[in-house]
Amino acid sequence: xxxxxxxxxxxxxxxxxxxxxxxxxxxxxxxxxxxxxxxxxxxxxxxxxxxxxxxxxxxxxxxxxx
Amino acid sequence: xxxxxxxxxxxxxxxxxxxxxxxxxxxxxxxxxxxxxxxxxxxxxxxxxxxxxxxxxxxxxxxxxxxxxxxxxxxxxxxxxxxxxxxxxxxxxxxxxxxxxxxxxxxxxxxxxxxxxxxxxxxxxxxxxxxxxxxxxxxxxxxxxxxxxxxxxxxxxxxxxxxxxxxxxx
Numbered sequence: 001x002x003x004x005x006x007x008x009x010x011x012x013x014x015x016x017x018x019x020x021x022x023x024x025x026x027x028x029x030x031x032x033x034x035x036x037x038x039x040x041x042x043x044x045x046x047x048x049x050x051x052x053x054x055x056x057x058x059x060x061x062x063x064x065x066x
Numbered sequence: 067x068x069x070x071x072x073x074x075x076x077x078x079x080x081x082x083x084x085x086x087x088x089x090x091x092x093x094x095x096x097x098x099x100x101x102x103x104x105x106x107x108x109x110x111x112x113x114x115x116x117x118x119x120x121x122x123x124x125x126x127x128x129x130x131x132x133x134x135x136x137x138x139x140x141x142x143x144x145x146x147x148x149x150x151x152x153x154x155x156x157x158x159x160x161x162x163x164x165x166x167x168x169x170x171x172x173x174x175x176x177x178x179x180x181x182x183x184x185x186x187x188x189x190x191x192x193x194x195x196x197x198x199x200x201x202x203x204x205x206x207x208x209x210x211x212x213x214x215x216x217x218x219x220x221x222x223x224x225x226x227x228x229x230x231x232x233x234x235x236x
Binding site: 020024025026028029032038040041044 | 126128130131132133135192193
């Protein structure tokens, strides 16, 4: 699953640690999600989308092998 | 489960336990009159295992969904290895027909295997970002991830080598 978290972070000029603190997860978890290694739960995905004020389907996109 | 302070307490207790084990091995001493060095040694090993137990059953400071997933995988692996160890001992006893000595040192092997393996898998998985911890796709499909996990594999090898050296020295 692809995502645009890095782009959204760059727009707000915040670090992975800042986002992690807002979502209440660890920095490694944000890094894993951002690099596509870990697929977050619906709750975490919705929290991230709400933080960036974008629809969740704009932030996360399914890939053909998903 | 305990909160993350349980982990700190566990680290302290196991460190004290391991230092006493080492001290007892190098220079046998007596804390309780009437106890043999072997009894002291067995008790100190038990203290070290108690510390490891506290560490295993304590949460991380940031216990999020990824930590829970890695924890689950670590529990699965350590459970399977522990059961395999017991089955190996059971087979040996059945085939040879000779009962294995169930002394304290043997009884410590099973929990020690489970606790140390769990801690190893969990912490390397959590801090070295193991792809295979998240994607349960079977052994062969995971080979392609080895390149992406080189630091994690290196950490496993280094920690295992240190543990082996400690075990050989003891």
